[in-house]
Amino acid sequence: MPRVSMKVNGKPMAAEAEGRTLLSAYLREGLGLTGTHVGCDTSQCGACVVLVDGAAVKACTAFAADLDGAEVTTIEGMANADGSLGRIQQAFQDYHGLQCGFCTPGMVMSTAALLAENPKPTEDEVRHYLEGNICRCTGYQNIVRAVMAASGQDTTALAAE
Amino acid sequence: MHNFEFVKPSTVADAVQALAAEEAQPLSGGQTLIPSMKARLNAPEVLVSLMGIAEMQGIRHEGDMLEVGAATTHARVATEAAAAFPGLAGLAAQIGDPAVRNRGTLGGSLANNDPSACYPAAALGTGAVIVTNAREIAADDFFLGMFTTALDEDEIITSVRFPIPQKSAYGKFLQPASRFALTGVFVAKYADGVRVAVTGASENGVFRWSEAEAALASDFSAEALSGLSCPADDMIADLHGSAAYRAHLVAVMTRRAVVAAS
Ligand SMILES: Cc1cc2nc3c(=O)[nH]c(=O)nc-3n(C[C@H](O)[C@H](O)[C@H](O)COP(=O)(O)OP(=O)(O)OC[C@H]3O[C@@H](n4cnc5c(N)ncnc54)[C@H](O)[C@@H]3O)c2cc1C
Ligand code: FES
Ligand code: FES
16 A cells, blocks of 8 residues: 655654545544544535645545645644644634534634634634534534634624524 | 545646546546545546646636636636636635635536536636647537536546636525535626526536527626526426526526626
């Protein structure tokens, strides 16, 4: 089986991968990084979103071999160096932006991509950007609040629940 | 998913050679092909990634023509075509969601010719030229009905040349679950006429609405379309909308595209 190498969360890593090994399986089973969740496995829900060379990508809809040499950031790479929650993660906790937490890794990674492109998004821009991330629990209100807070914006003006 | 041999050539010539193998198939963004391989609707023995081919990437602006490499992602078209051809960039920005746009490509979308896909409307609505490894195909001759194109087996799209219109826009009525177009209309105004291409509506895939083109040619305004309706005969009817509803949407989205055209 060929070996596929990537720089994951800043560290060079490698694991064996068949042609059909998806990026999600490579991360979870090959590298033991189980923070990336597989929800639908049909490209619909966004739970599996990671950053590939800085861009949000559904890890269930890319082959690991096609991304040989890429730089990947997963939810495990979002904490601070001392292990405390990163800025986006902390905002999700502070604003109750999760309930069961299954969608959360994808939500946090999509938020990271959004804020890198657009550091102070409007509420509409947040909702639009997160269209591909589905949450069955929260009703999205607190997710949007968390993203606004993570971008350093006032959340009191957001529409009431 | 059945396993396959994965190859990633760096030139079109090498890709064409790799595709000559038995049961070989090209892979671009995989946003359509990977889900269909998971469902075992496709089971190639060799998968040839086109994403490492530099000559199939990027956007080139030359006079009245915008040439887009077939392996260029929707996200890149949405930003890099914005100045030269805002109608095309606007269409690309409305495809799927950010993660789909970061992987999905122009070539994959046209080759797949999903009856509800967005790009076929832009290609037909501009009279684009689809460039392959072997020849050039006019958009009017390329789309041959749902999921069917003029491409030969093992022929790959390498780029698409869009004649840049004076004004254009894409009106998309979103099917919110799939994010595809329930019905979408691309309208483009040129010095010598207007083209109107409709996706998501017909059982035969993308088509030109010639009555609207004629009406808009003499008067490019939403009023010029009043009273005009598109026949519902060959329209798709499913749980998302009846044939009559889609026919109605064609007229509404054409008017909205004309109003939005810039
Ligand atoms: C959640 C979701 C939402 C989406 N929403 C939309 C939408 O709103 N509008 C829309 O238009 N599309 C939508 N799509 C489809 C998306 O745009 C796909 O990216 C596109 O249809 C296929 O492009 P691809 O590069 O991913 O091709 P692939 O999936 O890699 O390939 C598709 C097919 O084309 C063939 N192929 C690929 N490249 C070439 C080439 N250069 N020459 C010849 N054959 C080739 C492949 O063999 C395969 O048969 C959506 C997809 C998903 C998952
Ligand atoms: S698991 Fe990848 S989109 Fe749902
Ligand atoms: S918190 Fe449960 S799916 Fe989003």
